[in-house]
Amino acid sequence: MAERERSIHEMLKDTPSMNDSCSSVHTGTEGGSNMVVGIGLCGSISSHSIGVGGGAGGGGGAGAGANMNVGGPFNAPNSLPLRNHSAPTTPMSPTSPTSGNGILTSTDGSGSLIRTSASKIDSIKNWSISTYKCTRQIMLEKLGKSQRTVDSELEAQIEQLRETQRKYLSILRLTRAFSSHFQHVVVTQHALADSFADLAQKNPELQKEFTCNAETQRNLTKNGELLLNALNFFISSVNTLCNKTIDDTLLTIRQYETARIEFDAYRMDLENTKPEVTQSAAALEETQRSYAQHKDQYEKLRADVAIKMQFLDENRIKVMHKQLILLHNAIAAYFSGNAMALESTLKQFNIKQLKSPNAVTGSWLEQ
Secondary structure (H helix, E strand, C coil), X not given: CHHHHHHHHHHHHHCCCHHHHHHHHHCCCCCHHHHHHHHHHHCCCCCCCCCCCCHHHCHHHHHHHHHHHCCCCCCCCCCCCCCCCXXXXXXXXXXXXXXXXXXXXXXXXXXXXXXXXXXXXXXXXXHHHHHHHHHHHHHHHHHCCCCCCCCHHHHHHHHXXXXXXXXXXXXXXXXXXXXXXXXXXXXXXXXXXXXXXXXXXXXXXXXXXXXXXXXXHHHHHHHHHHHHHHHHHHHHXXXXXXXXXXXXXXXXXXXXXXXXXXXXXXHHHHHHHCCCCCCCHHHHHHHHHHHXXXXXXXXXXXHHHHHHHHHHHHHHHHHHHHHHHHHHHHHHHHHCCCHHHHHHHHHHCCCCCCCCCCCCCCCCCCC
């Protein structure tokens, strides 16, 4: 029994004092169970019990009260204030700042999206208005109820250029047909030369005659291939002139004609809004600004067309002069049977001789 009592006393000595238990509560933990134990050990500890503790806590409560009273009755306790779990607060997003009146404003890019949509709507609106005005102007011009801006000299040059392109395209089409037919002739002559050479080997009694005809057809085939090279060079140059060089100038001319229609449409709007007294100053200023803008664009494109047509005319004359001389010399030399003149013509214009599709290819060892 005595040993049992001694063990109990030793156990009591090892236990922490009430002051230590109370101080452990004042370190401030957030758990609700620790809060209840602190109240049971130290008495009623609250903002109203700052003073000498009493009640069930006994000496421990007094000690705690004495410790809390150091520095005055209104000093803050050493413990951290416990967080109120009954009303949790929702943290505010850092990307959602508040305005002056407390209203949250969005910064996730919706403002820029609205501005982009507004700009697209404005461009669609401006395009619709411009299209309507241009269509109305075209209809009024066809009905003879609206005057159009006319540059007689420039429009005559434009019409002449279009007529020139139509004639050059006709020449190009006929030359292609001639080249295609002549190529069939050359292929036939090559086949005929092979037939004559074969018959010369099989008919000794007519070998001389067959051989003579075979050599004639081979010479015609060779000269025909040279003429085909000249024809293909002529076709390629005229095709580039008609479908690339002239088309580039005609594209600028189409832009100029569109600018002219827009200029006349806005000019008519300006003339119709001037007599109106009820027209607002802002709308009148906007009409004048649009008219000035389209007038500048029209004059700029008119100057571009004039310069391009001048350069095109010079280039066209040089190209056609060279190609017409080539075509004349090549055809004259072929049909006159002057093979030397035909070859010199191709060398003069730096035309490389193309390999005939019927030519016999040598061995790869020879190449």
